[in-house]
Amino acid sequence: MKYKTKVTAIGAMVQELAEDGNLIILFNDDINDSDLKDISVSHEVGVLNEEIFVGDKLTIGDKIFDVTSVGNIATKTLKDLGHCTLKFDGDIKSNLPGEIHVRGLVPEIKVGDIISFE
Known part of the structure; x- marks a missing residue:
């Protein structure tokens, strides 16, 4: 397991960003x-x-996604702040340095879900 955490809260605009931008933004709860x-x-x-x-697996709850691209600072911001932007578009090139692209549709996330990379 490369990284594992549990969802503690979902911001008021998360659903809108998921629907309009096919993305989820992660941050540590501190x-x-x-x-x-x-x-x-x-x-x-x-x-x-x-x-x-690229090639790693992202799991959110019971959904599994293939990582297709990793921005050049995404690992550092995930380590330091628990932050990255997950883009559900399967792109093989990251447009922004903090993005991690995966193949699949944006899942519904609930408090208590486990997020992990393997």
């Missing part, structure tokens, strides 16, 4: 910015054991 909390899925502080690479 972030103190209310604007960021509004747009993010908050989760327990996790430990990143290894870098995330």
Whole structure:
């Protein structure tokens, strides 16, 4: 397991971003910015054991996704802040440095869901 955490809160704008942008923004739940909390899925502080690479698996709840692209700072921000933007478009090139692209449709996320990378 490269990374594992549990969802603790879902911001008011998460559903809109998922529907309009095919994305989910993650942040550790110790972030103190209310604007960021509004747009993010908050989760327990996790430990990143290894870098995330193309070909890895992302699991959210009971849904599994193939990682297709990893931005050049996504692993660092995931490690430092629990932050990355998950894009559900299967792109093989990240447009922004903090993005992780995966193949599949945006899942419904609930408080208590486990998010992990393997």
